[in-house]
Amino acid sequence: QKEVEQNSGPLSVPEGAIASLNCTYSDRVSQSFFWYRQYSGKSPELIMSIYSNGDKEDGRFTAQLNKASQYVSLLIRDSQPSDSATYLCAVSLGGGFKTIFGAGTRLFVKA
């Protein structure tokens, strides 16, 4: 079983729609959860972090965490073509432990 699993996609949504990206993780004691965006040929950039159960909103992005279900999601509202990228879910045990990345979900936003 992979430590961090994501649907590879591609996920295709029309411009203006909500894109929903999902991630599950295997280590129940994980403490820190991140979403990174990676454009083709570029390195990842951090867009959201979440540490406690519930929702965290930042602009058009909402991260959701459910530790009981070992599930993290990212919602992108009012999707724009510029949101087309691969979104990486990452999980850490905290306390300086290494971060494990999922393989990413490719998102296409159609104009």
Next chain:
Amino acid sequence: GAVVSQHPSRVICKSGTSVKIECRSLDFQATTMFWYRQFPKQSLMLMATSNEGSKATYEQGVEKDKFLINHASLTLSTLTVTSAHPEDSSFYICSVNPVQNYGYTFGSGTRLTVV
């Protein structure tokens, strides 16, 4: 956030030669830097953790004699791919963690092609 500079962005080398990649933390003193490798359409895989003034910590399966890491100062870590082979062709990315548990800042990455 932190600013990380990585150089070169692209390099093509002949099989059997060595390539050095530099990672500089421009505005943050990084006692630890991380080196990742990413093959096409695959996840980021941690290769090693670079520790300033001491030996790097390598992940299982990563050859420490092939991937030499030097972290001689708080702002510079280097990764040298020695005796490169075509299977070493990949995207190599360094990162720092300015505030523990608050996410990484990545360098721009180095696309290595071994011919």
